[in-house]
Amino acid sequence: MTKKYIYSKVVKKGFIDILPLNLAVIPWGILCGSLAIQHGFSIFEALLMPSLVFAGAVQLVVTELIANNTPLTTILFTTLIISSRHFLYGLALKRRFNNVPGHYRVSIAFLLTDELFALSTHRKAFQGKLRLLYAIFTGSFFYFNWLIWNIIGIVAGSYLPDLTTLGLDFAIAVTFIALVIPTINNIPTFITVMVAGVCSIYFKINHWQLDLVISSVIAMSCGYLSYRLIEKKINKKTRDKGSVK
Amino acid sequence: MKIVTILLIAMITFLTRYLFLHPGIPLRIGDKLSQFLNFSGPAVLTAIWVPIVFFQNDQVNLTYNNPYLIAASIAIIVSIKTKSVYLTLAISGFVFILLRVFIPATS
Incomplete structure (x- = not known):
């Protein structure tokens, strides 16, 4: 070619x-x-x-x-x-x-x-x-x-x-x-989307100037925190299983 | 003044795209930061589309004569069922246009 x-x-x-x-x-x-x-x-x-x-x-x-x-x-x-x-x-x-x-x-x-x-x-x-x-x-x-x-x-x-x-x-x-x-195929992403939605309505009703920024950052934090929590739980479970064996 | 603002905005959008493509910037950012940024897409996009759908004339409109709400609900259902961007756009777009024709504008 x-x-x-x-x-x-x-x-x-x-x-x-x-x-x-x-x-x-x-x-x-x-x-x-x-x-x-x-x-x-x-x-x-x-x-x-x-x-x-x-x-x-x-x-x-x-x-x-x-x-x-x-x-x-x-x-x-x-x-x-x-x-x-x-x-x-x-x-x-x-x-x-x-x-x-x-x-x-x-x-x-x-x-x-x-x-x-x-x-x-x-x-x-x-x-x-x-x-x-x-x-x-x-x-x-x-x-x-x-x-x-x-x-x-x-x-x-x-x-x-x-x-x-x-x-x-x-x-x-x-x-x-x-x-x-x-993209919502896991719990943290689902939480992120729900929080972003609720916050965006709340801050817009209250006429906050930084509504988009605040909603996004709160939602990202909630997603990230739930991700860490779930990860910790999984780690703990696998560690517990390991100690039983 | 507006022109200066626009130039500054353009600088930010370009820098967010270029920063990690620049050869001198080390490849890795912390795992924690990259996990945090993973949620920025869904968070930002949702915080933009939800107010478009729920608000009409600066007020929440949860009634059946809000065509945005009905068509967006259909978009969500189609998206969950098909995962196809094009089917979602086509079907809910069609529904939205029909609703706009048959529901008299509230404004």
């Missing part, structure tokens, strides 16, 4: 793999773009968000916060907490990109979203140089797709003032439901 043939195969696979995810973020992109305009962002500022921040959840939450004149530290802290799951993605991918030169690492990090991570950890993923090509191609395709739907949202938001009442935010809720529910 020639090099060209293999490359075109990688690109083709990347295109097909990322296509459904490109479609799933359409309502989300439109909502992000139009929300920014409706909250008084200039077109340039609204463009800067998807081009540089490139993170759906952060963009949505932060657009509201900026519009409500929230203090900068609250905005940045909220961003850090929402993005904290990306620490894990980098950590998990590091070994796979061990021999990759620095500037490629920067581009992969920039393109590293929940969606790209889901694809790159797939069991049938490409190896070595092809993995790099695959990741950069699918990541860029996803990036430009995100940019285009944000721009469409910005244009639509400038002409149709009532776009946010269409219920586009349901697309976000349901995407997260579809991502979270299958």
Whole structure:
């Protein structure tokens, strides 16, 4: 097989793999773009968000916060907490990109979203140089797709003032439901999700500015503590069994 | 001022993605920290989607004319049964659109 043939195969696979995810973020992109305009962002500022921040959840939450004149530290802290799951993605991918030169690492990090991570950890993923090509191609395709739907949202938001009442935010809720529910296969994760849900309602009713941060941190702590407790119990059981023998 | 804020936000989102990919950063973080971070995905995503589903016009709406609540319940059931992201999106999206057409908006 020639090099060209293999490359075109990688690109083709990347295109097909990322296509459904490109479609799933359409309502989300439109909502992000139009929300920014409706909250008084200039077109340039609204463009800067998807081009540089490139993170759906952060963009949505932060657009509201900026519009409500929230203090900068609250905005940045909220961003850090929402993005904290990306620490894990980098950590998990590091070994796979061990021999990759620095500037490629920067581009992969920039393109590293929940969606790209889901694809790159797939069991049938490409190896070595092809993995790099695959990741950069699918990541860029996803990036430009995100940019285009944000721009469409910005244009639509400038002409149709009532776009946010269409219920586009349901697309976000349901995407997260579809991502979270299958991960609940153990008790600590179940506890995390329940606590996050109850706390988010409680803090929102009481209009706490850091509601998202506090709910997330409390839920993560509950999940982590229950994980440790269960682990301890299992260790104790196996130790007891060992001593009987 | 907004532009500076956006640039700072972009720096944070990039740094969280890049930090552990950087060649100079040692591979390991503590087991405890990585176990703690394991719960950040479900925690953050849930803390975002639950208010979208339960609140309408800044108030909790638990009645049957909240289309978000009904369609989200269906999404949860489909997700548990099929574990498929696409079926969950398609079925509950369809239900949501139907509900929006037939339930008059409360606002």
